[in-house]
Structure formats: C-alpha cells, structure tokens
Amino acid sequence: MAPHPRAQIVDRLRKTAADQQWPSWRLTSEIQQQADTPTLLMAWRLAMGVTQEQVCQGLRGLASDDGQQCAVSCQQLSRWEHGKERPGSFYRRLLTRWYRTNVDRLGLGDDPISTYPAYAESEEDPLKRRTFLGLAAAVPMITLEDVRKGLDSHLGVTISTADVDHWRDVVIGHASTYGHTPPAELLTGLTPDMAALAELCRTHPHQRDLHVTAARLAGLIGAAHTDLGHDRDAREWLHTAARLADLSGDNETSAWIVMAQAMTALYSPQLAHVIAIADRAAPAIREAGPGAAQLAGLVARAHAQLGRHTEARQALRQAQTLADKLTLAQQHETFFGFPGRELAMYTSQVLTATGSADAWDAQQIALNGYPDDDPMDRPLILLDRARFLIARDEIDAAADTAAGAITSLATHQRVPLLLAQAAAIGGLLAQADARIAADYIERIAA
Incomplete structure (x- = not known):
C-alpha cells in the first residue's frame, strides 16, 4: 500500500462515486476491494468520509436518543474495524442505523458477505479491478502544486x-x-x-x-x-x-x-x-x-x-x-x-x-x-x-x-x-x- 496510500484511493473513489452517482454500497464495496480495508465496517466509514470520533459521537447520540448509555471509544471502534473484535448486538444495531444499512452489508451478519453482491454486473463501472491493478503499478509523484490545484478544482464546484x-x-x-x-x-x-x-x-x-x-x-x-x-x-x-x-x-x-x-x-x-x-x-x-x-x-x-x-x-x-x-x-x-x-x-x-x-x-x-x-x-x-x-x-x-x-x-x-x-x-x-x-x-x- 505504500506506493498507493489508502487515503488517495479512497479520495479517488469518492470523487468517482460523486461524478457517476454510485449508491453508497457500491462505493463501500469498491473501497474495500481497492483500498484493501481489513473489514467492510472500515470501508463504510471511509466511504462516508468521517473520522472514528465522529462515528463514536453518532453512536452515542443514537443510543442517547433511545434513553440508553453507549460508551464506545475510538479504540473500540478501531478493533472492530480491524477485525480484532466483533461488536455485540447492541452496537450492531447502532451501527446499522448510523450507516443506514443492514448487518450483512456491514460484514457483521451471520450470512457470508459474498451472498450480497456490491452491485449488479450491468451496473459495474468501466474501471474494472484489473484496470485498477494496472494503474496501481505506477507510482504517482504527488506535489504540493497538485494538491493546490485539486483544492482549487474542488472549491470551484459551487452553485450560485x-x-x-x-x-x-x-x-x-x-x-x-x-x-x-x-x-x-x-x-x-x-x-x-x-x-x-x-x-x-x-x-x-x-x-x-x-x-x-x-x-x-x-x-x-x-x-x-x-x-x-x-x-x-x-x-x-x-x-x-x-x-x-x-x-x-x-x-x-x-x-x-x-x-x-x-x-x-x-x-x-x-x-x-x-x-x-x-x-x-x-x-x-x-x-x-x-x-x-x-x-x-x-x-x-x-x-x-x-x-x-x-x-x-x-x-x-x-x-x-x-x-x-x-x-x-x-x-x-x-x-x-x-x-x-x-x-x-x-x-x-x-x-x-x-x-x-x-x-x-x-x-x-x-x-x-x-x-x-x-x-x-x-x-x-x-x-x-x-x-x-x-x-x-x-x-x-x-x-x-x-x-x-x-x-x-x-x-x-x-x-x-x-x-x-x-x-x-x-x-x-x-x-x-x-x-x-x-x-x-x-x-x-x-
């Protein structure tokens, strides 16, 4: 992953998703495959572009809305995202509400995730997995000027x-x-x-x-x-x-x-x-x-x-x-x-x-x-x-x-x-x- 940092891959996929109006599940699946995330749970967070702390705050807020206590921490979420531990039923329910999906698509259900395809074949992006692997072989030389131009491009997309x-x-x-x-x-x-x-x-x-x-x-x-x-x-x-x-x-x-x-x-x-x-x-x-x-x-x-x-x-x-x-x-x-x-x-x-x-x-x-x-x-x-x-x-x-x-x-x-x-x-x-x-x-x- 060193030549192609995960953050760069995620940013690229999020931009593609915005341009081509991908559903969130497709973006999540692409991130897991192309950015090689340990779990789907991590891929969901990266797809949303939020930090672990923001997710934890959201989970605590959802629990509080139900009159319940939630003491989830960034360290605990990190263990779940790296597959070192599995959240219990209480936290799985909160996670499905936060990400607005089901436990299977979070990779936390009983059924193998392979039974839930990311998207139909007819919807697949022209950029196939093999194309990505070919592009990944080339190490991009990113300069501060590239970063500045990217920011300018992003900030220029405004509505009146x-x-x-x-x-x-x-x-x-x-x-x-x-x-x-x-x-x-x-x-x-x-x-x-x-x-x-x-x-x-x-x-x-x-x-x-x-x-x-x-x-x-x-x-x-x-x-x-x-x-x-x-x-x-x-x-x-x-x-x-x-x-x-x-x-x-x-x-x-x-x-x-x-x-x-x-x-x-x-x-x-x-x-x-x-x-x-x-x-x-x-x-x-x-x-x-x-x-x-x-x-x-x-x-x-x-x-x-x-x-x-x-x-x-x-x-x-x-x-x-x-x-x-x-x-x-x-x-x-x-x-x-x-x-x-x-x-x-x-x-x-x-x-x-x-x-x-x-x-x-x-x-x-x-x-x-x-x-x-x-x-x-x-x-x-x-x-x-x-x-x-x-x-x-x-x-x-x-x-x-x-x-x-x-x-x-x-x-x-x-x-x-x-x-x-x-x-x-x-x-x-x-x-x-x-x-x-x-x-x-x-x-x-x-």
Whole structure:
C-alpha cells in the first residue's frame, strides 16, 4: 500500500462515486476491494468520509436518543474495524442505523458477505479491478502544486447564490404549510425537493448555506413524523438534520434541530430525555437564536411535568431571556422562529403542570395569540386547560373543554399527537368519573 496510500484511493473513489452517482454500497464495496480495508465496517466509514470520533459521537447520540448509555471509544471502534473484535448486538444495531444499512452489508451478519453482491454486473463501472491493478503499478509523484490545484478544482464546484436562495425559499414554502396541511400530505409534497437537496449536498459537500437549508428541510420532515406519532422516523430524520447542521457550522440551525429532537422526546414516555438532549448540546448552541429559546421552554415544560417546580421556573426565565434577544424577524417566523405566542403557550403549560393559580389567566393569554382555527397549538392549550379543570375537580367542564378541542378539528387535522394527548385526558377523567369519561371517549371518537 505504500506506493498507493489508502487515503488517495479512497479520495479517488469518492470523487468517482460523486461524478457517476454510485449508491453508497457500491462505493463501500469498491473501497474495500481497492483500498484493501481489513473489514467492510472500515470501508463504510471511509466511504462516508468521517473520522472514528465522529462515528463514536453518532453512536452515542443514537443510543442517547433511545434513553440508553453507549460508551464506545475510538479504540473500540478501531478493533472492530480491524477485525480484532466483533461488536455485540447492541452496537450492531447502532451501527446499522448510523450507516443506514443492514448487518450483512456491514460484514457483521451471520450470512457470508459474498451472498450480497456490491452491485449488479450491468451496473459495474468501466474501471474494472484489473484496470485498477494496472494503474496501481505506477507510482504517482504527488506535489504540493497538485494538491493546490485539486483544492482549487474542488472549491470551484459551487452553485450560485441565486440557487441557494431558491432552495431556501422552497423550504420556507413547505414550512409555511405546516399545521395547515395534513402531515402525511406534507411529506409527500416535499419528498422530491428533499431528494434534490440531498443530491446537491452530496455533490457540493463544502457549501455551508446548502447544508443549512437541507438541515431545515430534514428537520421539517422530523416534525411531521412527530405529529404522526412515527417516533423512530422522527428521531432518524432529526439525527440526519443534526449532522447536516453540524457540517454547516451554523449554531442557530443546530439549536433548532436540538429543539426539534427535544420536542419529539417531550411526547414520549421518557420525558427526562428532553433535559438530557438539552444538556448534551454545546453551550454555544444552547444560546443561539429561536431554537435555543424554544429549547429552554421545552426544558421548563419537562421539569414541570416531572414535578421539579424550581427548575421549571428557572428554565422558563431562561426562555424569556433568550426570547428577548431575538430579532423581529425571528419573533415573527412561525416555524423556524419563536413567536411570543409560543412562549405564552409554554408559560401556561408550565404554570398548569406546577398547579399555579395563575395558570387559567396564562392559558387565556396563550389562547388569545392563536386564531380559532389553529389546528395544533390551540388544541394543545385547551387540552392543558382540561388538565387544570380536572385538578380543580371540575370534571364536566374539563370533559367539555377537551372534547371541544378535538371535535372542532377536521378529521385530517386530528393527528396522532393530538389524539394521544386527548386519550391521556380520558385516563384522567376515568379516575374521577367513569360515566363522564365514557361519554368523553365516545364524543372524541365520533
């Protein structure tokens, strides 16, 4: 390998893959064959162009998203990549999710990898294995001038500012329909644009603004999956969005993605995970823009629901402090920003969960910020009001409020997230009055 360093081979194959639009499995297979990697696992990492530390961070993040601990180190990953040890089932599952493939194609399955051909014969690149071996016999003389020219060539492959602005407008257009278009329909509508953006990111890996735009669209997809109750899909898309945001180096976008991850966790059984997600974000991210302000609000809601009233009030004050620093544009942006009405909603939810006597007034302030036909936040505030009424033993009023929040919506607007919250209200009503609870369940099911 000395005359033909592995890194050079990998770089060449990655460039060929980008030019000819190879699938990731083909690129991985070529790298294993031509760069003579000890394992397919190493070939996958080289194909992605990431470091061992980045993979380890990704695995730890995936495990944390599931509420589990992962202590994988670069040394451990190196042993797996060199075939000295074999990862257990827990780590194999994380690796398949990180690389978005199956255990067999990672070389970690029970079946011989030879039964999984890299690609069909008809797809094979004209540069055959024998051609590569012939080229490998010649030792290239690489100079710094060659390196400089290669960098210039790479940096010259850019898309115009007008094109970047176009894609930013496309994402804003999709985001503007969120909450008004059924989530499944929204996902269908944006799929072609996400595919086109993904291709642009692949062919222009250095273009920062492009990754910001792709991260936001991936985050929108994650939010739609959250509304549909597709927790796994939401986590996967938000993980991809986080990686795109990290590549962009834009802390504000990263903060928004972290917030979206916390939002998904807020409606899961593992409520404490909201706080864990926020805690593991870098300080610069926790202070950056609308996402940071909203994240602090989510942390306040999580603390309140967990009975940690002091921590909830502290986090709510932090949310207010960060919100006060936002520009007018950030305050008026309804999806990627943090409007004052959302902070009012979070305040009402925190006061409700902590049993504050001021909760009713806070709910009213929050409700006044939304139109009567708002299909998501307003129903959530009304369901919270129903919880407040149950705590005051006003069972009939609570049932009427919660039922009205759901029955006022068109059928396609009754997304799984809302129905799950409505069902939780039914459980609380049943503890107080079985008859009222049964009538309530019948009304929201109609």
